[in-house]
Amino acid sequence: MSAFSFSKKPVKVPLVKTKNRSIQTPVPSPGTEGILENLSNYESRSMQGTVPLVWEKAQGFNVFDHAGNQWIDFTSAIFIANIGHSNPRFIKAIREVLDNNLVHHFTYPSQIKARYYEKLVRFTDGEFDKAFLLSGGTEATEAALKLMRMNGQRTRKKRLGIISMEGSFHGRTLGAQLLGGIKPQKEWIGFEDQGVFHIRCPYPWVLDKGTSPEEFLENELKKLEDEGICLGTDICGAIFETFQGWASFFYPKSFMKAMEAFCRKNKILLTIDEVQSGFARTGVKFGYQHYDIHPDLICCGKGMGSGVALSGVLGKREIMDIPDVGMMSSTNSANPIACAGGMATLEEIVENNLVEEARRKGKVFHEGLNSLKEKYPDRIPYVFGEGMIASVLFKNPKTGEADSLFSSRVSETCMQKGLLVVHTGRESVKMGPPLTISDDALLEGLDVLDEAIRENI
Numbered sequence: 001m002s003a004f005s006f007s008k009k010p011v012k013v014p015l016v017k018t019k020n021r022s023i024q025t026p027v028p029s030p031g032t033e034g035i036l037e038n039l040s041n042y043e044s045r046s047m048q049g050t051v052p053l054v055w056e057k058a059q060g061f062n063v064f065d066h067a068g069n070q071w072i073d074f075t076s077a078i079f080i081a082n083i084g085h086s087n088p089r090f091i092k093a094i095r096e097v098l099d100n101n102l103v104h105h106f107t108y109p110s111q112i113k114a115r116y117y118e119k120l121v122r123f124t125d126g127e128f129d130k131a132f133l134l135s136g137g138t139e140a141t142e143a144a145l146k147l148m149r150m151n152g153q154r155t156r157k158k159r160l161g162i163i164s165m166e167g168s169f170h171g172r173t174l175g176a177q178l179l180g181g182i183k184p185q186k187e188w189i190g191f192e193d194q195g196v197f198h199i200r201c202p203y204p205w206v207l208d209k210g211t212s213p214e215e216f217l218e219n220e221l222k223k224l225e226d227e228g229i230c231l232g233t234d235i236c237g238a239i240f241e242t243f244q245g246w247a248s249f250f251y252p253k254s255f256m257k258a259m260e261a262f263c264r265k266n267k268i269l270l271t272i273d274e275v276q277s278g279f280a281r282t283g284v285k286f287g288y289q290h291y292d293i294h295p296d297l298i299c300c301g302k303g304m305g306s307g308v309a310l311s312g313v314l315g316k317r318e319i320m321d322i323p324d325v326g327m328m329s330s331t332n333s334a335n336p337i338a339c340a341g342g343m344a345t346l347e348e349i350v351e352n353n354l355v356e357e358a359r360r361k362g363k364v365f366h367e368g369l370n371s372l373k374e375k376y377p378d379r380i381p382y383v384f385g386e387g388m389i390a391s392v393l394f395k396n397p398k399t400g401e402a403d404s405l406f407s408s409r410v411s412e413t414c415m416q417k418g419l420l421v422v423h424t425g426r427e428s429v430k431m432g433p434p435l436t437i438s439d440d441a442l443l444e445g446l447d448v449l450d451e452a453i454r455e456n457i
């Protein structure tokens with residue numbers, strides 16, 4: 001996170017009143033400070049980096065505070081609310097579970113659990129046969145790690161090495177952080193997993209001039225071989241985010257195709273971490289489809305449950321069934337409330353054509369963002385993303401260096417104007433509106449972003 005700290009005291013800002021936004025008080029609204037203080041007294045500090053907006057209600061693509069101010073939400077509460085906040089079908093489904101007096105059943109069977117598993121697997125159009133449900137994204141990547149290594153043991157690999165990527169994020173628990181490629185985040189562990197090998201991310205500024213993405217991958221793998229790693233016998237898995245999170249950067253397609261071919265050739269399981277990108281977010285059901293590849297495992301979370309604690313791993317039967325009975329379980333796995341939320345999510349995606357909607361609106365979204373890039377070439381070197389996920393990267397026009405302070409200022413100004421964006425703490429402003437956002441609110445949000453950039457230049 002950058003050193004920037006948002007004003008917790010109410011700041012007088014111009015009033016805003018449109019169909020989609022309303023700012024009628026200083027921002028943050030009076031009363032916010034007390035709630036923040038209360039939280040900072042009792043909640044661990046690590047959870048307190050966001051813009052100081054106390055959420056009172058969230059509905060559709062809007063967030064409201066206790067003063068009735070109304071924001072256009074370009075965050076989906078960190079890419080959860082793909083089907084819109086407080087989606088009526090979702091609320092109804094959960095209410096039905098509560099009215100049925102079945103709030104939890106551990107690993108005992110239930111009808112709702114059986115129905116959801118089937119519906120989830122069918123949603124993948126035959127790509128995967130089975131799933132294992134959990135509560136958080138980090139547990140899903142941990143489970144994938146376990147499956148990759150157990151499969152490595154089954155296939156008698158000499159070592160249980162995993163290839164991952166520098167800069168990647170797979171969650172905050174031990175295994176997930178060891179897989180992840182952000183060094184400062186895992187210093188607390190005190191050691192590196194000697195069996196996790198990070199290759200560089202093929203960002204445009206990293207790909208050497210004239211080097212194709214396939215050659216880049218070949219060179220990265222060659223470096224591993226030079227370190228004495230036998231790619232065929234020492235590696236059992238590879239895990240990549242669909243796109244690199246902080247910048248929503250999708251790798252070149254040919255890079256991922258080459259990675260898939262390498263994995264197939266060497267009997268290495270390929271896992272794609274879809275925690276952010278799944279469930280229609282990027283204009284396809286799952287983000288890996290942009291690469292025209294077939295991963296062995298995917299990790300899901302966030303938009304999978306639309307706000308209930310639901311995550312999971314999906315894969316082929318022979319991989320998913322490797323752990324013996326009891327070897328892979330979780331107290332909250334397939335909780336009925338989570339299953340109901342997940343089921344309502346799938347129904348909304350299918351019945352409201354949210355995959356197509358994300359694709360159509362994503363085009364408008366990215367056209368708008370790219371026109372900002374053209375308008376502010378000294379400030380915006382890159383716009384990344386696909387469908388309804390996007391990041392605008394900012395640089396300092398004088399030095400050309402990444403400018404995280406500017407992106408923090410833009411995030412704060414957006415908030416003061418009634419638009420909520422994701423504050424990454426880096427040089428990116430990240431956005432992912434609910435897929436149900438109206439076209440006019442999407443365009444209005446882009447205009448607000450434009451104003452916020454202009455006012456901070």
Ligand SMILES: Cc1ncc(COP(=O)(O)O)c(C=O)c1O
Binds near residue numbers: 141
């Ligand atoms: C790609 C990716 N994987 C894993 C996670 C961890 O998910 P959770 O925070 O639900 O544990 C995240 C969360 O941001 C993520 O973006």
